[in-house]
Amino acid sequence: MDNKEIKIGLLGCGTVGSGVYKILEGNADSISKKSGAKLVVNKILVKDKTEPLVVDVNKDLLTENFEDVLNDSEIEIVVEVIGGVNPARDFVLRSLKSGRSVISANKELIAKHGEELLAAAEENEVDFYFEASVGGGIPIISPLKEDLAGNKITKVMGIVNGTTNYILTKMDQEGAEFDTVLKKAQELGYAEADPTSDIEGYDAAYKLAILASIAFESRVNIDDVYMEGITKITKEDITYARELGYKLKLLAIGKQNEGIELRVHPTFLPKEHPLAKVDDVFNAIFIEGDAIGEAMFYGPGAGQMPTGSAIVGDVIAAARNINYGAQGRIACTCFDQKEVKNREEVESSFYIRLDVIDKPGVLGEVTGLLGNNQVSIESVIQHGRSDNSTVPLVLVTHQIKEGNLQKALEKIKSLEDVKEIASLIRVEE
Amino acid sequence: MDNKEIKIGLLGCGTVGSGVYKILEGNADSISKKSGAKLVVNKILVKDKTEPLVVDVNKDLLTENFEDVLNDSEIEIVVEVIGGVNPARDFVLRSLKSGRSVISANKELIAKHGEELLAAAEENEVDFYFEASVGGGIPIISPLKEDLAGNKITKVMGIVNGTTNYILTKMDQEGAEFDTVLKKAQELGYAEADPTSDIEGYDAAYKLAILASIAFESRVNIDDVYMEGITKITKEDITYARELGYKLKLLAIGKQNEGIELRVHPTFLPKEHPLAKVDDVFNAIFIEGDAIGEAMFYGPGAGQMPTGSAIVGDVIAAARNINYGAQGRIACTCFDQKEVKNREEVESSFYIRLDVIDKPGVLGEVTGLLGNNQVSIESVIQHGRSDNSTVPLVLVTHQIKEGNLQKALEKIKSLEDVKEIASLIRVEE
Incomplete structure (x- = not known):
């Protein structure tokens, strides 16, 4: 190998940016052998040069001005780890348009503006990679775009948010x-001081939009993702999950049959399912394809070094492409705009927990209304009377159309002996 | 996209070859969009053209003569799914030397002759890919060479043989x-009629040699892999595994600390370990890297369509490289020849099951001899007396050097009250 160098502009040097820097320094020898060039960070964009960094860098590299990165003609790869849409979108776009390959870990940016950014990359014959945006260090985007490219993917189902998986694991344990x-x-x-994005499902929804667009080769609009967080989950639900042979997980689910389904919600999953065994802050993405059958990718979904690992993997890929003049080799794969199913049409099983007055005939009334709306029941649990006047009535339905269930629940709600629809949680097999 | 075609020569059309053909046909539209060219099988090498095939192909493509493939100047990619070393090695070498990229699923060939084949690919500026040689459909070689390329990998540990995992799962259940x-x-x-390669560990050893050479960036000699099969495993051992909180799995283990360790053997694994939950014919590869921490890749380790999935993924990658003139982009990464540790120097915990005469003092004698050789004990199980004159004495050691244990066992064997060293199984944490 000759002494070729490829220069990198690093936008942001917080937790993740520091991880990227540490890996590029720490494993420089092996990385340069694989890349065919020495990878050198040439500029680091920070908000405030006087603020201390968590990694030891040459202070001369620091700048507070994005133009300094853009005008550094040596820089061939830009790494964006600022997060959020503004100003990241502007920086990424201008980097791509100036002929730089860009690596980003920014799920929100990609879920909302991926189309525009990938088009800019294609137009300018550079790469735009974002492995770190889903599943932290876990390789999943590249396996979907490359190793599994021969498959028609029918399902992608993941635990893609570590905070909520930690919370649900602890509630269970x-x-x-x-x-x-x-x-x-x-x-x-x-969990962050403001945990909204995690516990309400936004974070998982961004990741699902990215995963599904790649898996199903279709443009996905983030607004098409149905989203439910975990804030209403109670320990009763988790106890019933166990009694019924399930684990409760916040899943991001994409399915492709006629049309596609996109949903993020708490889910009862059979306890033998590979995803049911993924606990604490770990992430995993389970896929089904027509050739491979099923596969799962498991690992750390966040953190300085794991996220850095994914970013550096992308940087090496981009560097290899620069060496071979092969930028654009892995481009956007959203060939279609597939129809997203109406929520009423989506089929699923449901766990329903009602608070009912403990007297004969209630079960009959409830199951009657369900039956009238084509909702058939797989199992019922009605434990002994509690001290207060209401008791829980738990039902699990067969696979049914959600619209039918909603109609039945409207009527069940108005029954005199039904005090509350306490929980409604989807069940996956 | 224009109407560019890339022609493929398929060597072998048994189970796996048929899978490759089916996938290329079935998902042709999506595959050609991703590859930037229509992928067309132009010749199929079979042993006997009159024998029926498991897939419906144009009979004009069939030939019994490898030269017909080699001399078809349209063919740019050769897929080898014959298996075994001869004649596969000759066919692959000549294909590479004639300027064709080659995809192979042949673990034995790659474990034994990978160096020669990768060198030929590099010399002739073509690709030699072999994702399907380890873990069937599971993406693992490409993630190690690309997505995780920023990591120093310290451990690769896998269930890489479905037959033995099925057997151990059923013995347990x-x-x-x-x-x-x-x-x-x-x-x-x-399991095959002659199951030797699976149950004695050869198949897993080939796969470990391939995995370790990539993970540790080192040339690995197949003879350096220590190998033990599962034929001596009894149901008693599996019962003790459960009692001690372990699952018994045949693992392929590679570690990198000072020097590298390479071993295939039955292993007691804590039942909470992600690999311990991988049952039946499924495979999984667990890795540890300095940046990512830990990750696992799970899926079907064999079969027509899963293996076909991995091969077609490689074919698409090779086609993309042909389109971009980027052949050789992912080359051999065996930069070093790292020292493989002497077996005596390898540290591990051990489960030891002895048959001893049921009388006072035996435990003291045994533990004394272990202690004299720096083998410390973590736990002992000595259940009540059986009807015959001997009882099992089960010990689990701390992490110790295998050489020390061997010395102690030599002496323990000659104790009058020790009838047999019935089992000796390594324990991983």
């Missing part, structure tokens, strides 16, 4: 309520 | 003995 565990997760740094 | 389950596996087609 400790029999604790959501609020208690959330507070503990915040103390431990597993 | 049904409390059955090895011979009984093997026979059933053969009836079901999960």
Whole structure:
């Protein structure tokens, strides 16, 4: 190998940016052998040069001005780890248009503006890679775009948010309520001070939009993702999950049959399912394809070094392409705009927990209304009377159209002996 | 996209070859969009043109003569799915030397002759890819060479043989003995008539040699892999595994610390370990890297369509490289020849099951001899007396050097009250 160097502009040097820098420095020898060039960080964009960094860098590389990166003609690869849409979108677009390959870990940016950014990459014959945007360090985007490219993918189903998986795991293991565990997760740094994006499902929805667009080769609009968070999950639901042979997980689910389905919601999953065994902050993505059958990719879904690992993998790929003049080799694969199914048309099984007055005939009334709406029941649990006047009535349906269930529930709600529809959780097989 | 075609020569059209053909036909539209060219099988090498095939192909493509493939100047990619070393090695070498990129699923060939074949690919500026040689459909070689390329990999540990995993799973679930389950596996087609390569560990050893050479960036000699099969495993051992909180799996283990370790053997694995939950014919590869931490890749380790999926993924990658003139983009990564540790120096914990005369003092004698050789004990199980005169004495050691244990066992063997060293199984954490 000659002494060729490829220069990198790093936009952002917080947790993840520092990880990228550390890996490029720490494993420089092996990385340069694989890349065919020495990879050198030439500029680092920070908000405030006087603020201390978590990694030891040459201070001369720092700048507070994006133009300094853009005008550094030596830079061939730009790494964006700022996060959020603004100003990341502008920086990424201008980098691509100036002929730089760009690596980004920014799920929100890609879920919302992927089409525009991938088009800019294609137009300018450069690469736009974003492995780190889903599943942290877990290779999943590249396997879908390359290794599994011969498959028609029919299902992609993932635990893609570590914070909520940690909370649900602890609720299960400790029999604790959501609020208690959330507070503990915040103390431990597993949940942010404002946890909305995680616990309401936004983070998982961005990731599903990215995964599904690649898996199903279709443009996906983030607004087409149905989203439900975990804030209403109670320890009762988790106890019933166990009693019924399930684990409760927040899943991002994409399916392709006639049209595609896109949904993020708490889910009862059979306890033998590979995803049901993924606990704590770990992530995993389970896929089904017509050739491979099923496969799963498991690992750390966040963190400085795992996310850095995914970004550096992309940087090496981009560097290899520069060496071979092969930029654009892996381009956008959203060949279609497939129809996203109406929520009423989506088929699923449901776990329903009602609070009912403990007297004869209630079960008959409820199952009657379900039956009238083509909702058939797989199992019922009605435990002994509690001290107060209501008891829980738990039902699990067969695979049914959600629209039919909604109609039945409207009527069940108005029954005199039904005090509340306490829970409604989808069941996956 | 224009109407560019890339022609393929298929060497072999048995189970896996048929899978490749089916996928290329069935998903042709999506595959050609991703490849930037229509992928067309132009010749199929078979042993006997009159024998029926499991897939419907144009009979004009068939030939019994490899020269017909080699002399078809339109062919740019050769897929080798013959298996075994001869004549596959000759065919692959000549294909590479004639300027064709080659895809192979042939673990034995690559484990034994990978160096020569990769060198030929590099010399002739073509690709030699072999994702399907390890883990069937599971993407693992490409993730190691690309997505995880920024990591120093310290451990690669896998269930890479479906037959033995099926046998051990059934022994566990049904409390059955090895011979009984093997026979059933053969009836079901999960084990071959001559199961030697699977049950003695050869198949796993080939795969470990390939995995370790990539993970540790080092030339690996297949003879450096220590190998032990599962034929001596009894249901007693599996029962003790459960009692001690372990699952018994045949693992292929590679570690990199000072020097590298390469071993295939039955292993006690904590039942919470992600690999411990991989049952039946499924495969999984667990890795540890300095940046990513831990990750696991799970899926079907064999079969027509899963293996076909991996091969077609490689074909698409090779086609993309041809389109971009980027052949050789992912080359051999065996930069070093790292020292493989002497077996005596390898550190591990051990489960030891002895048959001893049931009388006071035996335990003291045994543990004394172990202690004299720096073998410390983590736990002991000595259940009540059986009807015959001997009882099992089960010990689990701490992490110790294997050489020290061998010395102690030599002496323990000669104790009058020790009738047999019935089992010796390594424990991984």
